[in-house]
Amino acid sequence: MNANEKLVLALPKGRILEEVMPLVRHAGIEPEPAFDDSKSRQLRFTTNVPELDIIRVRSFDVATFVAFGAAHLGVAGNDVLMEFDYSEIYAPVDLGIGYCRLAVAEPAAMVKSDDPQQWSSIWGCVGASSTWFRPGRR
Secondary structure: OOOOOOEEEEEEOOHHHHHHHHHHHHOOOOEOHHHHOOOOOOOEEEEOOOOEEEEEEOHHHHHHHHHOOOOOEEOOOHHHHHHHOOOOOOOOOOOOOOOOOOOOOOOHHHOOOOOHHHHHHHHOOOOOOOOOHHHHHO
16 A cells, blocks of 8 residues: 555445444544435545545455455455455454344244254254355354
8 A cells, every 4th residue: 555545445335334334424434425325336435534435335345345455444244254254354343233134934834833943853954045155154
């Protein structure tokens, strides 16, 4: 990083962005007005801090932008960090945002007679479907 180069903060679009922006603003960082326009296709936004720009990217791209130097720091979920497992990434703090839920579904006809505590003994294991391979394994 050059002395006159701006720091770039990568923030994920969507629900996490809604949760992290109060923290960013509380820290005194205010992005340009276009940042709050969800339809804006702009990638990089200036802030009231002359040495800092913000980029708004897909949540699973935050780690990639940071690992490959397109951003200097970012906010990403632990699931993203586990999935990509970049050695270049250091996660110093948990912001306490972006929690997810796990839901289990079955046909309504099975609800009264099914016992989820017996699943592993009936089938030998319980399977799960996920778009995240590594976190699902853990």
